[in-house]
Amino acid sequence: MWIESTLALRFLRQGRAQTLLILIGIAVGVAVIVFVVALIAGLQDNVIDRTLGTQAHIRVEAPEELNRIAPAPPGTLQLVLEDRRAQTLRPINNWQQVRDVLDGLPGISAVSPIVSGPAFGRRGDAVESVALIGMDLPRYLQVIPLQENMVDGRLQVGSGNAVIGRQLARDLGLRTGGKLRLDAGDGRAAIVNVAGIFELGVRELDARYVYLDLKQAQSLLDLPGGITVIDVTVDELFAADRMAARIAGLTGLRAESWMQTNAQLMNALSSQSISTNMISFFVAISVAFGIASVLAVSVSQRTREIGILRAIGTRRRQMLRVFLVQGAVLGLLGSTIGALAGWSLVAVFNNLGPGLFEVGMPPALIPSAMALATVAGVIAAAVPASRAARMDPVEAIRHG
Amino acid sequence: MAEPREVMRLEGLRKSYNIGQANEVEVLHGIDLRLDSSDFAALVGPSGSGKSTLLNQIGLLDTPTDGELYLLGQATSDMDDEARTALRGQHLGFVFQFHHLISAFSALENVLMPVMVNQGRPDREAIDRARALLADVGLEKFADSKPTELSGGQQQRVAIARALVTRPALLLADEPTGNLDTKTAADVFALFRRFHQAYGCAVLLVTHDPRLADTCDRTISLIDGCIEP
Numbered sequence A: 001m002w003i004e005s006t007l008a009l010r011f012l013r014q015g016r017a018q019t020l021l022i023l024i025g026i027a028v029g030v031a032v033i034v035f036v037v038a039l040i041a042g043l044q045d046n047v048i049d050r051t052l053g054t055q056a057h058i059r060v061e062a063p064e065e066l067n068r069i070a071p072a073p074p075g076t077l078q079l080v081l082e083d084r085r086a087q088t089l090r091p092i093n094n095w096q097q098v099r100d101v102l103d104g105l106p107g108i109s110a111v112s113p114i115v116s117g118p119a120f121g122r123r124g125d126a127v128e129s130v131a132l133i134g135m136d137l138p139r140y141l142q143v144i145p146l147q148e149n150m151v152d153g154r155l156q157v158g159s160g161n162a163v164i165g166r167q168l169a170r171d172l173g174l175r176t177g178g179k180l181r182l183d184a185g186d187g188r189a190a191i192v193n194v195a196g197i198f199e200l201g202v203r204e205l206d207a208r209y210v211y212l213d214l215k216q217a218q219s220l221l222d223l224p225g226g227i228t229v230i231d232v233t234v235d236e237l238f239a240a241d242r243m244a245a246r247i248a249g250l251t252g253l254r255a256e257s258w259m260q261t262n263a264q265l266m267n268a269l270s271s272q273s274i275s276t277n278m279i280s281f282f283v284a285i286s287v288a289f290g291i292a293s294v295l296a297v298s299v300s301q302r303t304r305e306i307g308i309l310r311a312i313g314t315r316r317r318q319m320l321r322v323f324l325v326q327g328a329v330l331g332l333l334g335s336t337i338g339a340l341a342g343w344s345l346v347a348v349f350n351n352l353g354p355g356l357f358e359v360g361m362p363p364a365l366i367p368s369a370m371a372l373a374t375v376a377g378v379i380a381a382a383v384p385a386s387r388a389a390r391m392d393p394v395e396a397i398r399h400g
Numbered sequence B: 001m002a003e004p005r006e007v008m009r010l011e012g013l014r015k016s017y018n019i020g021q022a023n024e025v026e027v028l029h030g031i032d033l034r035l036d037s038s039d040f041a042a043l044v045g046p047s048g049s050g051k052s053t054l055l056n057q058i059g060l061l062d063t064p065t066d067g068e069l070y071l072l073g074q075a076t077s078d079m080d081d082e083a084r085t086a087l088r089g090q091h092l093g094f095v096f097q098f099h100h101l102i103s104a105f106s107a108l109e110n111v112l113m114p115v116m117v118n119q120g121r122p123d124r125e126a127i128d129r130a131r132a133l134l135a136d137v138g139l140e141k142f143a144d145s146k147p148t149e150l151s152g153g154q155q156q157r158v159a160i161a162r163a164l165v166t167r168p169a170l171l172l173a174d175e176p177t178g179n180l181d182t183k184t185a186a187d188v189f190a191l192f193r194r195f196h197q198a199y200g201c202a203v204l205l206v207t208h209d210p211r212l213a214d215t216c217d218r219t220i221s222l223i224d225g226c227i228e229p
């Protein structure tokens, strides 16, 4: 390979202007790929982060209540007009056991049992409908980082303490230390102390959520000792749907992943990924054509030299490699420059751009963009290289 | 000088072009020819008589339509391109009318090129040999010059050094002086003669110049694709 590389590098160096132009072309292409992919990945991470800031990866609930339809006696035709059953607040049976199973499942990093249900929050004459969330605080924080979203007071539940959203506090005119009356119907009511106020940034949640400890929520919702939801965090975000299916299979409960809950978002994300891949693909194609045409010109210009090299003993496959190496070198060198440029673009975007979100550099991006360009270079070089290798030395020497 | 030995032998060699087409033409009509290591021969003949065609067959640059070519005793008609290329790189040296140096390399690197493509990175000994050859052709000062910085005669002398660096058994030259003035042409011929004597390699030169042909030990004349006795 020594002589092949030597010839390849000398040929590239001699064709200075052509080499430089195609290198710029490749670099621009690769910079575009790197920047666009990083930008879209950053955007998607940001959207997913925001979505999952207030949502568990997987939500495990009791199965839906279904109508039980008595089987018809044989030989009769049965016409069924079925209404869905009203879904009452149902506890998960044996939830301690389910929790322990989930705790032991590989790929799951946090499990948080919750009891949740509706109630009214009152202060004086003001009434707001609220969602009671009773949880085991340390476990809950592993799923939703509520501590990062506190705007006032302390994050404390139990012993008559509650944490409420900022919007609810505003609507009811409550401040930290204020008293909130919770009314869950059927005469079950309690007065709690507002220990802290949070803001998750989602209006609906900030206007509705009231965090309590498990025991108080259970007694308000008339589910003593019961829970209604188990929130689960998984290690691998995009394996959540597989994990959900697994949990459903293991426990017989209903398990919904964030990907199902946010199907529309997922759809948008995957179309974005497809368009990013399309951009990369077409840029790679045009880079390949650029390399192919530069090398085709080089083969034509060097016909005589190829002839003389063949005459003095250069094998066909050596001749082939001389041009394949040129394709690889162009791809590698151009993409190195392009990767640096793309990286700088990302840095410029982060420092001088709109600043809506931080664009990270996915660790595999630069190596894979460079590998893509190098492989594209070798493939592109294949046609001119095989033309050089097939050249008849007599014809080639007589040429020109 | 050592006992002369056979370097190359042709038996009934034929070459046709455009086989199977309307314009099929046989250029060489069954050539028998033998060259020994002691030969310093001129190949002469009118234009279009097939001299270049014959030289290309002998140089394994092209494949004959029929007949056999023995190079150092080996029959070559059944060899594939790979084997013919290897044999060519090892035992043959070429000088063409136009020098055909590789323009991206210096004079010294051009002289070393056959060594590099056949054996890879040249060793000290090969580099010394190439330098000595450049000195022999009077260009030791131009070792690092690029071909474009040399005159036509100088370039042709580099090409001669290149043809000899692998110590070939047979040196083939197709009108090596066709492009040079009379004085330079005579110098180049003198070089061939010197290398023939120094290394004992057979030399076959195509030339149109009868005076240069007269300086050779043997004249092979080709007329209409046949060798004149």
Ligand SMILES: Nc1ncnc2c1ncn2[C@@H]1O[C@H](COP(=O)(O)OP(=O)(O)OP(=O)(O)O)[C@@H](O)[C@H]1O
Residues within 6 Å of the ligand: B017, B018, B025, B027, B045, B046, B047, B048, B049, B050, B051, B052, B053, B054
């Ligand atoms: N590739 C080819 N296809 C068809 N005919 C060819 C080809 N190469 C050579 N010929 C023909 O073969 C004949 C011999 O050509 P060749 O080049 O060997 O002659 P030459 O003796 O070297 O002539 P010159 O002294 O002009 O160089 C010519 O008639 C030529 O037209």
Ligand SMILES: [Mg+2]
Residues within 6 Å of the ligand: B051, B052, B053, B174
């Ligand atoms: Mg000729």
